[in-house]
Amino acid sequence: MTDTHADEPHGAGLSQKLNWLRAGVLGANDGIVSVASLVVGVAGASTDSAALLIAGLAGLVGGAISMALGEYVSVSSQRDTERALIHKEREELRSMPDEELDELTQLYRQRGLSAETARTVAVELTEHDALAAHLEVELGIDQDDLVNPWHAAISSAISFTIGALLPLLAILLPPPELRVPVTFVAVLIALAITGVVSAKIGGASPVRASLRLVLGGALALVATWLIGTLLGTTGVV
Template sequence: MTALSVRRRRRRGAVPAEQAALPAQEESPSSTVASRLNWLRAGVLGANDGIVSTAGIVVGVSGAALTGSALLASGLAGVIAGALSMAAGEYVSVSTQRDTERSELAKESAELAADPEGELNELAGLIEEQGVDERLAHEMAEQLTRRDALAAHARLELGIDPNSLANPWHAAFASMFSFILGALIPFVAILAAPTRIAVPVTVVAVTCALAITGSVSAHLGGAPKRPAVLRNICGGLLAMGVTYSIGALVAACF
């Protein structure tokens, strides 16, 4: 067992042996579900960002007593800039994650080529740590190595599924479109409502939308819904309150 392998084992949690025992060319059900949940969470977060940031912009502009084309232009600029920023941020972040995963896989592949026997013993040790008998663990390690040694080590040692690496383009487009969908709620609300009640209508619409995204994100994460919803709503209301106050202050000063 190499020193690098030991360090990586300490740095990363081991994956259950049942997952590693799946065929290398197939994706495990648990991996598929986890991947879908990750995309759903990313979409919910993107929509939440779109709601809060766009609401802050349009309410702030309204606080400055600007309406009509000024409100439309600022709102559109905020939606476009925010959506592109989300897409770029997700692309860079997921690309970095994928590059790191590929680098780890390349290192593991080199270790397998340099010391196959040591890596076999290491794999057996990882399986044994899951509560498997030593002899059975070694037999499982031999079978997994014959099937796909790199995939077995990737799943158990690195916590990586080599058949389902993250796609930065998917992440970028998912975040961008979810941001736009979320941003449409405050944007349409403040433009469609009569001027004298535009801000209250927007606040109500944003509060309802944030309650939904907070509830969905809590459900996906298996967390209590009430605290998540309250945090979401309070954060959105705080953002709108601050931007409206700044807009009103600017209007009063200039």
């Protein structure tokens, strides 16, 4: 008999996997858009390959570090909050176990169990692992699957770098007259792909997610190219 639930995301480590996948997709998307906007803006003002390379590399390095630091701080704050909640729940179980058992019973009643069944479930789970039962039902936390800030930071930095390399190569490799069009096409295709991937991770509509990213990326590229062209024409650059 085929297991209809084989593809569903069960088991320990799900939070960790979704955490680094989310950071990776966001990092790649940011790398593509930010560096593409930067080099297209410079390309609108100058055809100097050295200037494009310097601008692109500066954006890549600075952006990767910024993304990694932002993810580390954000996920660290989330993990600190989860740890504080676990400590608080552990202390409550130690100091007032009867009240916590009543609370767990009530939570299961709110989920649709009868009073007798809810009490039985609460007692059996409390005997097995009281802390895990309360964390799962009250807070939706798995103490063995807390988010890892290092995973998020490393995933974000690597994916940002990979994403940033695409517009950097697209702007440097073609002849000057084709640099901007080639970069536009490459970036928009890459954004469409990251939109599909992010939608698959989040269970959303791939078309809608891709369209948002493509339109946003196109707007950013056009805006920076126009600014670069205007500054280059007026001789500011």
